[in-house]
Amino acid sequence: MKREIIDASQLELNENVVSIKRVTKVVKGGRNMRFTALVVVGDGNGHVGAGLGKATEIPEAIRKGKEDAMKKLINVKLDQNHSITHDITGKHTGASVLLKRAPEGTGIIAGGPARSVCELAGIQNIRTKSLGSSNKQNVVLATIDALSQLKSPEEVARLRGKTVEEILG
Numbered sequence: 765m766k767r768e769i770i771d772a773s774q775l776e777l778n779e780n781v782v783s784i785k786r787v788t789k790v791v792k793g794g795r796n797m798r799f800t801a802l803v804v805v806g807d808g809n810g811h812v813g814a815g816l817g818k819a820t821e822i823p824e825a826i827r828k829g830k831e832d833a834m835k836k837l838i839n840v841k842l843d844q845n846h847s848i849t850h851d852i853t854g855k856h857t858g859a860s861v862l863l864k865r866a867p868e869g870t871g872i873i874a875g876g877p878a879r880s881v882c883e884l885a886g887i888q889n890i891r892t893k894s895l896g897s898s899n900k901q902n903v904v905l906a907t908i909d910a911l912s913q914l915k916s917p918e919e920v921a922r923l924r925g926k927t928v929e930e931i932l933g
Contacts (some may be wrong), residue, residue, distance in 0.1 A: 770837040775807045779830050780880045782814075783900045784822060802901050803829030805837070806884025812911065813837035814881065814904045838850035841916045849917060854910025858897035861906040866891050877903040885911060895911060 782802040789796040799822050806812035815832025819825040841849050845868045853862050862880055866889040872882050874892040877900045882890055894903050921928045 770811060770839060770906050775811055775837075777805045777807055777811075777834065778884060779805045779826075779833070780802055781826055781829075782877050782880055782904055784825070787818075790844060799825045801825040801829040802904060803833050804880050804884055804904060805830055805833040806881075806886070808886040810840045810842055810886050811837050812840060812881055812885035812908065812932070814908055816901065830853040836908075838912045839884045839912045841889070841914045842886060846886065847890055848887065848911070848918040849914055852910045852913055854906040854908070854913065856905035856909055857899075859899060859902035859906040860895040861903060861910055862893045862895060863910050864893075865889075875903070876900070878907045880904070881911070887893060 782804055785800045787798045787800055798818055798820055800816060800818045801822065802814065803814055803826060804812065804814045813833040813836040814830045815836055817825040817828030819828055819831060843849050847865045848863055851864045853860055868889060870880055870889040870891065872887065872890055873889065874882055875894050878892045878894060881904055917928050917931050921931045
């Protein structure tokens with residue numbers, strides 16, 4: 765799948781730390797402690813990305829995770845109710861996330877990891893269901909996979925050789 769490159773320097777990005785894990789590596793001299801931080805960044809206007817940072821201190825891990833997320837920004841197609849354009853399922857390893865569009869006033873009905881991705885993407889009305897694995901990293905990446913697959917009605921109409929009115933009914 766072709767990804768368009770988004771310049772993060774022009775965007776006003778917010779960050780949300782989804783999880784921080786302490787990882788231990790047992791070596792000859794004892795145990796090496798490190799931290800991994802899963803960070804989601806977004807501008808609340810259709811751009812969102814997730815990244816993983818690893819370091820010996822928590823703030824450094826968060827900084828690295830934010831930098832990684834800024835490199836992996838995607839563009840999300842939203843409709844006029846600040847919802848997604850159509851229902852879709854995203855998969856990443858063992859986790860699948862079902863995203864369903866919702867009418868105005870529904871709010872974000874989602875679990876923790878999927879909720880942070882939807883909020884930072886600027887989605888205000890959506891229903892989600894996490895299926896399979898509940899691993900936070902996989903759920904975040906499955907949600908981003910689903911959002912990256914979204915197509916606008918204009919794209920679908922162009923692909924099918926029809927008008928937007930014929931597609932929307």
